[in-house]
Amino acid sequence: MREKFIEELFLLGEGQRVRIAGWVHRRRELGGVVFIILRDSTGVVQVVFKRDLLGEEQMSLARKLTIESSLIVEGIVHRDERAPGGMELHATNLQVFNLAEDFPLKKDTSKEVLFDYRHLHLRSRKVQALLKIRGTFIRSLLDWYDDHGFTRVEAPTFVQAAVEGGATLFKLDYFGRDAYLTQSSQFYLEALIFAFDNVYTMQPSFRAEKSRTRRHLTEFWHFEAEMAWATLEDMMNVVEDSLKQACERTYDECGRELDLIGRKFEPPSGRFPRISYDEAVEISKEKGVDIRWGEDLSTEAERAISLEFDEPIFVTRYPKATRAFYHKVDPEDNRKVLCADLLAPEGIGEIVGGGQRIDSLDELVKRIQEENLNPRDYYWYLDLRRYGSVPHSGFGLGVDRTVWWISGTETVRDVIPFPRTPTRLKP
RNA sequence: GGCGGGGUAGCUCAGCUAGGUAGAGCGUCCGGCUGUUAACCGGAAGGUCGUGGGUUCGAGUCCCACCCCCGCCGCCA
Numbered sequence: 001m002r003e004k005f006i007e008e009l010f011l012l013g014e015g016q017r018v019r020i021a022g023w024v025h026r027r028r029e030l031g032g033v034v035f036i037i038l039r040d041s042t043g044v045v046q047v048v049f050k051r052d053l054l055g056e057e058q059m060s061l062a063r064k065l066t067i068e069s070s071l072i073v074e075g076i077v078h079r080d081e082r083a084p085g086g087m088e089l090h091a092t093n094l095q096v097f098n099l100a101e102d103f104p105l106k107k108d109t110s111k112e113v114l115f116d117y118r119h120l121h122l123r124s125r126k127v128q129a130l131l132k133i134r135g136t137f138i139r140s141l142l143d144w145y146d147d148h149g150f151t152r153v154e155a156p157t158f159v160q161a162a163v164e165g166g167a168t169l170f171k172l173d174y175f176g177r178d179a180y181l182t183q184s185s186q187f188y189l190e191a192l193i194f195a196f197d198n199v200y201t202m203q204p205s206f207r208a209e210k211s212r213t214r215r216h217l218t219e220f221w222h223f224e225a226e227m228a229w230a231t232l233e234d235m236m237n238v239v240e241d242s243l244k245q246a247c248e249r250t251y252d253e254c255g256r257e258l259d260l261i262g263r264k265f266e267p268p269s270g271r272f273p274r275i276s277y278d279e280a281v282e283i284s285k286e287k288g289v290d291i292r293w294g295e296d297l298s299t300e301a302e303r304a305i306s307l308e309f310d311e312p313i314f315v316t317r318y319p320k321a322t323r324a325f326y327h328k329v330d331p332e333d334n335r336k337v338l339c340a341d342l343l344a345p346e347g348i349g350e351i352v353g354g355g356q357r358i359d360s361l362d363e364l365v366k367r368i369q370e371e372n373l374n375p376r377d378y379y380w381y382l383d384l385r386r387y388g389s390v391p392h393s394g395f396g397l398g399v400d401r402t403v404w405w406i407s408g409t410e411t412v413r414d415v416i417p418f419p420r421t422p423t424r425l426k427p
Numbered sequence: 428g429g430c431g432g433g434g435u436a437g438c439u440c441a442g443c444u445a446g447g448u449a450g451a452g453c454g455u456c457c458g459g460c461u462g463u464u465a466a467c468c469g470g471a472a473g474g475u476c477g478u479g480g481g482u483u484c485g486a487g488u489c490c491c492a493c494c495c496c497c498g499c500c501g502c503c504a
Contacts, residue, residue, distance in 0.1 A: 032461035050461070082462060106454055107465060108439040112496070168502085184504095209502055210428080220504060299500070341504095350504060398504030412504095423496070 002072065007042035010087050012077045019074045020045070020089070023123070024065050024100070034062045037084070038073070039125070046088040047073055058094050068100040068123075111410070118418060119427040129257035130415050133250060134403045140249035141223060141399075142202065144242040150225065151196040154203065155185035161377045168208040170218075181206035184396060187381050189226035190357060193392055194384065200225040202399065210422045214411035215349060217400060219420040226394030232338040232356045235393040236314055239342060239352055240272045243312070243402070250406060263408045274314040277336065280305050296322040303347040312351070316340045325367040328356040340395075344405040351402045354395020361385035 003019040004012075012018060022040035029035070034049040049062035053075075065071070075089040105117055105124075114121045121127055146152070158174060159182045169180040185201050192199045205222040227234065247267035251258070258265055275283070280301070284291045287304040291297070297305070297315065306313060317336040320329065327337035339355030358364045364385055368375050375382060403415040413419035418427065 028463045028466050030460055030463065035463050084464065102455065106438055108453060110439070113438075207503065211502065212498075222504070353504065396504065401504055
């Protein structure tokens with residue numbers, strides 16, 4: 001079988017014999033010589049097929065090779081300036097495992113058709129690079145939490161009640177009862193901090209909104225953390241430290257991939273600015289955005305603010321009416337709550353949302369009633385305030401959106417292997 | 428949910444303003460070429476112009492209805 005990866009071939013010397021395996025990336029045929037660019041997970045190399053080394057029978061096999069055919073080839077390494085990368089393999093033996101049918105993806109294929117064929121497009125070098133960046137970012141992010149006393153936990157995907165009133169849930173039949181797909185693991189994490197103090201999870205969340213934009217998915221990867229005894233400021237520090245480290249490591253480990261996709265990404269180095277909602281409204285007004293105090297920040301306002309800064313920026317203490325019921329009221333101004341959103345630069349918008357949770361039973365019941373929700377639906381969530389309640393804070397980070405920001409692609413769909421949107425359920 | 432753009436060959440698009448036998452490039456197939464770099468050269472095949480209805484001698488083109496896709500806003504991560 002395979003002896004070397006393509007990447008390793010470039011370390012070999014002139015005249016060495018080697019056997020590699022991979023897929024036909026490009027082919028160019030002349031009368032008596034066939035050039036194949038062969039791809040594996042580590043890179044590409046030009047393989048040259050000539051009659052004198054291969055013989056007539058294998059030469060005719062080489063002439064039939066189609067794009068994405070899989071093969072094992074033995075040959076002799078040659079340095080040649082005419083070869084891409086300065087090195088090529090002169091084939092001495094060809095073993096075709098599968099002669100591919102006409103590959104449907106060509107140079108002029110539109111983005112939508114590429115997503116129709118996502119199962120095939122994944123093997124492109126660009127998607128490969130993006131998913132490598134994604135994997136590296138996720139690993140680096142989780143490492144930070146593992147190294148800082150957080151316990152990894154999991155929450156159910158089937159749930160009975162909404163976490164927040166606003167977001168729409170996917171409803172499904174659960175043995176004759178109504179159930180929903182989770183839109184956040186937050187409440188479960190709040191229960192788990194009583195066992196572990198600091199917990200995190202990373203799993204999909206689901207939103208049934210028909211949001212047809214380049215930053216929305218109906219199924220997205222949600223990193224969430226919850227911390228006992230933590231204030232809003234503690235929470236922001238955790239977000240900042242972990243995100244900085246994850247960005248730095250991704251930058252360090254994925255230089256080749258960032259180059260390949262043409263992304264000039266600078267990991268944030270300075271302290272993330274923290275501005276209040278009040279200041280955010282002022283900045284928006286100065287930039288000509290039509291906004292009134294008390295309204296949530298519009299996409300236009302978020303963009304105007306994020307373009308003012310080079311680093312991700314926290315916007316804190318929004319008006320109570322713009323946030324879900326579980327946020328703790330700001331003791332310095334009871335019109336506001338102790339929350340923070342993190343806006344990514346370059347107009348990407350919100351990648352983190354979080355804050356300090358209500359720890360008083362009476363206050364929480366009052367807020368649930370004000371939202372016309374039924375406290376009985378939240379019985380176990382209320383229990384957490386009955387038995388040893390503690391001040392606590394937490395947040396959710398949109399993994400896909402963050403990787404989108406790092407990689408600078410056109411849409412968030414580019415950075416997840418199999419995106420789900422209101423109109424896309426396959427492949 | 429509101430607004431805008433779009434649906435013509437396998438793919439990317441032109442043709443629609445001014446109705447008159449359906450076009451290009453790429454890809455595919457066939458042939459040529461022993462150093463190609465998204466190779467090149469010659470030839471061929473390939474289309475119920477999103478669906479239904481209407482106007483007209485005649486509709487891809489004009490009118491009506493519907494379906495689907497993309498983007499922006501709202502909602503959020």
